[in-house]
Amino acid sequence: MTLSFKSLLLCSALVLAGTQAFAAGTLNRGNTGDPESLDPHKTSTVQEANILRDLFEGLVAHDANANIMPGAAESWTVSEDGKVYTFKLRADGKWSDGTPVTADDFVFSLRRVVSPETAAEYAYMLAPIVNAEAITAGEKKPEELGVKAIDATTLEVTLNAVTPYFLEMLTHQATYAVSKANVEKFGADFTKPGNLVSNGAFTLTSFVPNDKIVLTKNPLFHDAANVSLDAINYIPTEDRSAAIKRFEAGELDMNDDFPTEQLTDMKAKFGDQVKIGPYLGTYYYVFKTDKAPWDNVELRNAVSMAIDRDYLAEEVWQNTMLPGYSFVPPGIDGFTAQAPEWAALPQIDREDKAAEVLAKLGYGPDNPLKMEIRFNTSENHNNTAVAIQEQLKPLGIEVSLLNTDASTHYAYLEQHGDMDMARAGWIADYKDPENFLALCKTGAGNNYAVYSNAEYDALLAEAAGTADQAARFRLLEQAEAIGVARDQCVVPLMFYSFHSIVSDKVKGWEPNVMDIHPTRFMSKD
Amino acid sequence: MLRFVLKRFLTAIPTLFLIVTISFFLMRIAPGGPFAQEKPLNPVVKANLERLYQLDLPLWQQYLNYLKGLLRLDFGPSFTRPEFTVAELFSTGLPISIQLGATALALALVVGSALGVLAALRQNKPADYAVITLATAGSTIPNFVVAPVFQLVFALSLKWFPVGGWGDGAWVNKVGPILVLTLPQLAIVARLMRGSMIEAMRSHHIRTARAMGLSDWSIVVRHAMRGALMPILSYAGPAAAALLTGSIIVETVFGIPGIGRYFVDAALARDYTIVMGTVIVVAIFTILFNLIVDVLYAVVDPRVRYD
Numbered sequence: 001m002t003l004s005f006k007s008l009l010l011c012s013a014l015v016l017a018g019t020q021a022f023a024a025g026t027l028n029r030g031n032t033g034d035p036e037s038l039d040p041h042k043t044s045t046v047q048e049a050n051i052l053r054d055l056f057e058g059l060v061a062h063d064a065n066a067n068i069m070p071g072a073a074e075s076w077t078v079s080e081d082g083k084v085y086t087f088k089l090r091a092d093g094k095w096s097d098g099t100p101v102t103a104d105d106f107v108f109s110l111r112r113v114v115s116p117e118t119a120a121e122y123a124y125m126l127a128p129i130v131n132a133e134a135i136t137a138g139e140k141k142p143e144e145l146g147v148k149a150i151d152a153t154t155l156e157v158t159l160n161a162v163t164p165y166f167l168e169m170l171t172h173q174a175t176y177a178v179s180k181a182n183v184e185k186f187g188a189d190f191t192k193p194g195n196l197v198s199n200g201a202f203t204l205t206s207f208v209p210n211d212k213i214v215l216t217k218n219p220l221f222h223d224a225a226n227v228s229l230d231a232i233n234y235i236p237t238e239d240r241s242a243a244i245k246r247f248e249a250g251e252l253d254m255n256d257d258f259p260t261e262q263l264t265d266m267k268a269k270f271g272d273q274v275k276i277g278p279y280l281g282t283y284y285y286v287f288k289t290d291k292a293p294w295d296n297v298e299l300r301n302a303v304s305m306a307i308d309r310d311y312l313a314e315e316v317w318q319n320t321m322l323p324g325y326s327f328v329p330p331g332i333d334g335f336t337a338q339a340p341e342w343a344a345l346p347q348i349d350r351e352d353k354a355a356e357v358l359a360k361l362g363y364g365p366d367n368p369l370k371m372e373i374r375f376n377t378s379e380n381h382n383n384t385a386v387a388i389q390e391q392l393k394p395l396g397i398e399v400s401l402l403n404t405d406a407s408t409h410y411a412y413l414e415q416h417g418d419m420d421m422a423r424a425g426w427i428a429d430y431k432d433p434e435n436f437l438a439l440c441k442t443g444a445g446n447n448y449a450v451y452s453n454a455e456y457d458a459l460l461a462e463a464a465g466t467a468d469q470a471a472r473f474r475l476l477e478q479a480e481a482i483g484v485a486r487d488q489c490v491v492p493l494m495f496y497s498f499h500s501i502v503s504d505k506v507k508g509w510e511p512n513v514m515d516i517h518p519t520r521f522m523s524k525d
Numbered sequence: 526m527l528r529f530v531l532k533r534f535l536t537a538i539p540t541l542f543l544i545v546t547i548s549f550f551l552m553r554i555a556p557g558g559p560f561a562q563e564k565p566l567n568p569v570v571k572a573n574l575e576r577l578y579q580l581d582l583p584l585w586q587q588y589l590n591y592l593k594g595l596l597r598l599d600f601g602p603s604f605t606r607p608e609f610t611v612a613e614l615f616s617t618g619l620p621i622s623i624q625l626g627a628t629a630l631a632l633a634l635v636v637g638s639a640l641g642v643l644a645a646l647r648q649n650k651p652a653d654y655a656v657i658t659l660a661t662a663g664s665t666i667p668n669f670v671v672a673p674v675f676q677l678v679f680a681l682s683l684k685w686f687p688v689g690g691w692g693d694g695a696w697v698n699k700v701g702p703i704l705v706l707t708l709p710q711l712a713i714v715a716r717l718m719r720g721s722m723i724e725a726m727r728s729h730h731i732r733t734a735r736a737m738g739l740s741d742w743s744i745v746v747r748h749a750m751r752g753a754l755m756p757i758l759s760y761a762g763p764a765a766a767a768l769l770t771g772s773i774i775v776e777t778v779f780g781i782p783g784i785g786r787y788f789v790d791a792a793l794a795r796d797y798t799i800v801m802g803t804v805i806v807v808a809i810f811t812i813l814f815n816l817i818v819d820v821l822y823a824v825v826d827p828r829v830r831y832d
Contacts, residue, residue, distance in 0.1 A: 211782035407557030
């Protein structure tokens with residue numbers, strides 16, 4: 001009896017020791033939601049990107065600071081005219097089933113992304129490649145895509161035009177390769193645990209919807225020697241307050257988000273484990289610029305300058321947003337965002353100026369300017385709109401508010417329904433000003449303002465054909481000065497910031513404007 | 526009785542059909558669709574997606590296809606989680622919701638009834654006041670308050686339980702969600718039981734039983750409680766249907782992978798097939814539990830006869 005009791009104790013001690021040793025190598029990473037899919041070609045959200053970045057490796061990858069580094073391709077060359085990219089794949093690149101990662105896998109995958117049958121949401125990430133758009137539209141066959149395998153480890157990609165941000169686009173998960181043999185073997189079920197074969201630092205072990213996704217270190221990854229964690233538990237944390245409590249209890253090592261209204265308390269409690277910094281995204285409003293009175297540039301500017309962005313960022317968003325006057329947020333090296341001249345004035349002078357313009361245009365107590373602001377339901381969006389309503393009231397502008405759920409809101413904007421002003425937001429897909437400025441291009445699907453200016457379009461087109469980065473940025477700056485700073489094709493209000501909470505035990509988490517944090521560079525004490 | 530049950534099963538079919546039809550068309554009236562989002566899709570891509578999910582067909586044809594699928598027990602793929610069919614999502618989530626909900630229901634019925642009887646027998650005494658206080662608090666404090674308070678007190682301060690997560694079904698992970706689910710139901714059951722028990726104890730047959738010299742225990746359990754159970758039964762039917770199909774708040778706050786969250790999430794994301802799936806599941810549970818309650822009426826109350 002004594003013996004068995006002792007051995008029982010010993011056993012449990014061993015088990016306990018075992019779990020603890022294992023737990024040290026396991027990162028419990030809170031993710032703001034479950035992925036819609038683990039098929040890289042069918043995903044679009046940030047929470048999916050986090051997981052897929054760990055499972056797969058594209059031609060190029062992001063380092064811990066979100067700078068480009070070689071991925072599945074160890075090197076690449078670009079032709080003189082800037083249109084042909086030749087990627088040299090790693091000789092030791094392997095899928096997690098041991099088969100080599102070949103140029104054929106990439107050809108298969110890139111064709112798969114643009115095929116209409118795949119219906120990939122991010123097919124446009126490959127739009128610069130020859131014939132990509134025609135294939136997605138069903139006008140050409142996938143085989144006509146401008147990619148070919150020269151040999152097993154050499155991939156050639158031909159572009160329509162010089163695309164300086166092409167390598168940045170290749171960091172997006174929609175451009176990752178999937179194993180051709182694996183997809184052909186399992187069909188739509190290839191992403192299931194047990195079936196999924198990947199080439200990243202981790203492999204998929206299990207996936208229970210709304211519970212957790214377990215990834216395990218991939219011993220066949222080319223840089224496996226430098227991957228410190230044994231496993232990652234991706235835990236969906238839709239309830240941000242609960243996520244913070246789970247962090248406090250040690251159940252989570254990090255989370256991508258926190259309730260911003262608790263910022264002060266959290267800073268007191270967690271110190272510099274609370275991470276806040278600029279993030280490449282803009283929170284903005286749009287006027288419907290093709291309709292009176294909003295077709296008047298002067299009026300758009302007057303309303304825009306009367307909005308106190310400092311108040312919005314500091315009071316409404318508790319400093320988790322930064323006041324913004326340009327569409328392109330800070331953080332893109334070499335690009336100077338263009339703000340309107342009035343942005344330099346103190347708020348009180350702006351209000352006087354706005355009042356002058358309104359009076360000149362014939363608005364006043366007898367003829368008040370009326371407008372409706374549409375936004376998608378959310379407490380913070382609501383507070384923002386209410387604050388703006390109050391800020392515009394002294395100028396005699398009568399603002400009414402209309403909120404609808406996100407799906408209704410964006411469907412309405414996309415159909416260019418009748419409206420005065422509406423909220424929108426844009427987070428960069430890749431680190432380039434073009435990704436923002438394209439939203440004001442004539443006819444762009446997400447040009448909610450229905451803004452159209454030939455000069456602006458011409459500058460963007462010229463920039464698209466310019467290989468020299470500095471010269472291209474000057475053209476884009478000119479475009480922003482006209483479309484945004486002068487014409488207010490969008491009314492920028494604030495720049496997003498990332499807000500994460502990361503335990504002191506986690507090393508290798510680096511703040512960056514893309515808020516991209518590959519787990520392969522992290523370790524846990 | 527058997528004929529009654531059979532008849533009810535048969536009338537359930539047209540009821541379900543009506544519910545499915547109304548929900549199907551109601552949902553499509555809502556603007557937007559599964560592919561309207563903050564970052565709008567390229568129209569070509571959107572058209573491809575709609576073709577893939579056959580959302581480009583005329584609505585009546587989509588409706589017929591959906592009904593055809595239902596006959597084969599095929600609830601379709603989820604639009605927001607294309608790797609899972611609705612059936613797969615429900616087969617992992619529903620057992621978890623049922624497990625938590627059934628435990629909470631059983632606890633609420635047993636403990637709630639016991640407290641109700643206790644309060645009734647000690648009417649206007651401290652025990653009664655204690656039960657009334659608990660019942661009032663339990664039914665008025667919403668679970669989005671109770672759940673975080675439970676996490677703060679029992680998980681963060683006392684460290685008795687984890688804050689959240691399913692922990693592959695470990696019992697410690699279930700305590701919080703079950704208690705939070707139980708509390709409001711327990712409160713209502715206790716109040717109902719107290720009221721009907723007080724009334725029962727005053728009725729003629731109890732007075733007769735006392736006059737005949739029956740023991741207190743026998744009077745309470747065999748005669749008074751039996752009659753007093755009727756309102757509890759009426760309440761338990763719909764409560765069971767609601768509890769077993771999960772709670773969005775409890776499941777989201779505690780990170781439980783049940784189906785409760787689909788009610789709201791799927792509707793907001795216009796995930797049509799999941800919305801239909803939840804409607805059907807809730808409808809079936811409601812019909813089933815109403816039937817069970819009707820059968821139990823006959824068992825408890827000899828005056829109820831269905832034949």
